[in-house]
Amino acid sequence: MLSHEHGQLDVDAYLHGIVRARLGVWDWNLVTGECGYSASWFEMLGYAPGELEQASDLWLELTHPDDRARAIESGERHLRGETAEIETEIRLRRKDGTWLWVLDRGGIVERDADGRPTRMVGVQADISRQKEAELALQQTNERFRLALEASDVGIWEFDPVSQTSFWDARTREIFGVDPDLETHKLQSWQHYLHPEDREMAERQHEAVGINTDIIRYRIIREDGKIRHVETFARLVQTPSMTKRLTGTIRDVTEDVERRAALKWAAEHDGLTGLLTRSTFEHRLAKHLEDPESPPCALLYIDIDHFKSINDSGGHDAGDAALRQIADVLRWTAGNGHAARLGGDEFAILVDINEELAGMRAGKIIDAVRGLSTDGGGAVLSASIGIAVAWQGEGVRSILKRADQACYAAKRGGRGRWVIDDIELEARASSVL
Numbered sequence: 443m444l445s446h447e448h449g450q451l452d453v454d455a456y457l458h459g460i461v462r463a464r465l466g467v468w469d470w471n472l473v474t475g476e477c478g479y480s481a482s483w484f485e486m487l488g489y490a491p492g493e494l495e496q497a498s499d500l501w502l503e504l505t506h507p508d509d510r511a512r513a514i515e516s517g518e519r520h521l522r523g524e525t526a527e528i529e530t531e532i533r534l535r536r537k538d539g540t541w542l543w544v545l546d547r548g549g550i551v552e553r554d555a556d557g558r559p560t561r562m563v564g565v566q567a568d569i570s571r572q573k574e575a576e577l578a579l580q581q582t583n584e585r586f587r588l589a590l591e592a593s594d595v596g597i598w599e600f601d602p603v604s605q606t607s608f609w610d611a612r613t614r615e616i617f618g619v620d621p622d623l624e625t626h627k628l629q630s631w632q633h634y635l636h637p638e639d640r641e642m643a644e645r646q647h648e649a650v651g652i653n654t655d656i657i658r659y660r661i662i663r664e665d666g667k668i669r670h671v672e673t674f675a676r677l678v679q680t681p682s683m684t685k686r687l688t689g690t691i692r693d694v695t696e697d698v699e700r701r702a703a704l705k706w707a708a709e710h711d712g713l714t715g716l717l718t719r720s721t722f723e724h725r726l727a728k729h730l731e732d733p734e735s736p737p738c739a740l741l742y743i744d745i746d747h748f749k750s751i752n753d754s755g756g757h758d759a760g761d762a763a764l765r766q767i768a769d770v771l772r773w774t775a776g777n778g779h780a781a782r783l784g785g786d787e788f789a790i791l792v793d794i795n796e797e798l799a800g801m802r803a804g805k806i807i808d809a810v811r812g813l814s815t816d817g818g819g820a821v822l823s824a825s826i827g828i829a830v831a832w833q834g835e836g837v838r839s840i841l842k843r844a845d846q847a848c849y850a851a852k853r854g855g856r857g858r859w860v861i862d863d864i865e866l867e868a869r870a871s872s873v874l
Contacts, residue, residue, distance in 0.1 A: 466566045468501065468548070473560050477501065486544075486568055488537035506533035506541060513546065520549060521559060528564060531573075543573040593692070600631070600687040607631060616671065616693050618663035636660035636668060650675045650687060658694070670698040711782040713761055714768035722781030726791055727837045739799035741790045742827040742844035743771070743806065746856040748786035751815055751822075763815045763822060770809045774802060789844070796830045796861050803828055803859035811857070823857040830861070 466483025470476075477498040481491050487504070494500060505513055509532040516530040527549040533541040548564015596613030600606075606625060614621050617634055635643050636659065643659040650657075657673045675689030709721040717725070729735045745767065752760040764786065771780040771790055778792035792802060803826040810824040827847025829840050847862040854860065 465568075466544070468564050468566065470498070470562045470564075471560070472562060483566065486566075487534060487542060493537075501534070504534045506535070509533055516546070517562075520562075528562075531569065534566070542568060543570045545569045596691045598631075598689055598691060602685070602687065613691055616663075616669070616691060617661065618665050618667070634661040634663065636662055647673075647675065647687070650689075651677055669693055670695045711768075714764055714782050716768050716771065716788070717779055717781035719781060719783045722779060722783070722789060722791070723837050723841075725779050726840070729791065730831060730835055730837065730840070736793045737795060738791055738793050738831050739796060739802075740829045740831065740840050740844045741792070741799065741803055741806070741859075742783075742829070742841070742848040743788040743790070744825050744848050744852065745786040745788075745810070746823040746825055746852070748822075755815065759815060763813065766813045766815075767810060767822070767824075770806060770813070774806050774809070789841075796828065799828045799830065800859060800861060807857060807859065825851040825856050826859040827851055828859060828861040 466486045467480035468483065469478045475498045476496075477500070478496055479500070484491060484494060497503075502510060502513070513530055513532045516525075516528050519525050520528045527547060529545070529547050531543060531545055533543055536542050544566040546564060546566045548562055550559040550561070551563045552559070552561035554560050594612065596616055597610045598613045599608040607630075608625055609617070609619065611621055614623070617631075619629075632640065632644060639659040643657060646655065646657045649655070654674050654676045657675060658670065659673075660668055660670055662668055670693070671691055672694045673689050673691045675687060677685050678688045679685050709717060711718055726740070729738055745763075748760065748763070751763055764782075767788065768780070768782065771788055774780070775790040775792060778790055780790045781788065783789055790802075792799065794802065806826060807824050810822050813822050815822060825848055827844045827850065829844035829847060831840050843862040847860045851858050851860040
């Protein structure tokens with residue numbers, strides 16, 4: 443407490459404050475070499491008053507061997523006038539044999555008439571908890587660093603106040619940036635955004651809050667390569683009360699390509715590369731259910747006498763023929779969908795009316811007839827049934843109508859197309 447008369451600390455309060463602050467005081471007479479220590483200093487090390495002799499080199503005897511040279515050098519530099527005060531961290535041995543980390547601070551308080559130092563006083567503060575926290579943080583950082591190295595994850599930060607970014611070595615590697623480039627010379631991250639993802643990525647980064655957000659987008663590296671990346675970002679408050687965007691980044695290109703390849707394999711026929719029946723029906727259903735979809739026509743294609751190619755040329759000849767037919771249908775479908783329904787049966791879905799559907803069917807028949815095969819002289823031809831979708835019609839219904847029209851085309855002589863109608867026979871159109 444303060445003395446009302448002198449405005450100075452009461453001695454008892456001063457000593458009490460030193461003990462509560464876990465401070466030990468030392469007082470070194472540079473003329474006699476004697477050094478005294480406060481009771482709180484001994485208590486801090488676990489000793490009772492009078493248990494240790496107040497020797498001038500007592501502190502040095504209790505100092506950890508690895509810290510002695512550093513402690514001595516700190517004092518000598520101060521005495522030479524190279525530093526304003528002594529300040530060093532050392533370990534002192536407790537009575538129980540364990541080591542106590544202390545922050546030793548002090549300096550010259552008296553000089554003789556010639557300016558030579560005659561007395562130094564200082565305090566040693568117990569910083570064991572701080573050192574334990576530092577060690578724990580160091581261990582955590584090391585585990586974090588190892589985890590990052592194992593996961594190929596980069597770390598980045600963006601300061602909206604200074605408009606500067608920090609990228610670690612892995613982040614620079616992901617963007618193809620010179621690892622030795624100074625931080626202030628880094629290009630804005632927006633510079634690397636793929637044009638098609640720029641607006642989305644910028645909007646999502648601007649919306650990041652205190653919760654972690656996952657953002658996926660494409661970048662164009664310095665070498666021009668396009669890569670897919672995944673960012674985990676959040677807004678973090680700094681000690682200065684400003685906020686900084688902090689996050690991780692990972693190159694997920696291989697994952698994206700692998701998923702895309704698996705999805706493609708699941709949706710496409712392995713031999714022809716056309717859609718599978720299930721995928722085609724799913725897309726057909728979406729088209730039919732969407733009221734905004736334009737009128738569509740379904741062309742059901744059956745290859746005439748395909749068995750003769752397999753019989754005369756073998757399955758390799760049959761497979762080669764199917765791949766050629768698939769190429770024709772892919773070209774014919776354009777922006778529509780082409781599928782292999784099974785065996786030598788195919789289908790395409792196009793956004794056209796029945797008149798244009800008939801023209802498209804004719805082109806398919808002409809193209810198929812022009813294909814060459816290894817089937818011992820067998821000539822390919824196709825019979826096609828066309829069904830124009832009704833409003834709100836189901837998948838099974840339109841497939842059935844197109845299949846029936848295809849059967850009518852075969853029954854009518856093959857190598858022709860038929861539009862499903864009440865007058866199937868009247869609408870048959872031969873291309874022979």
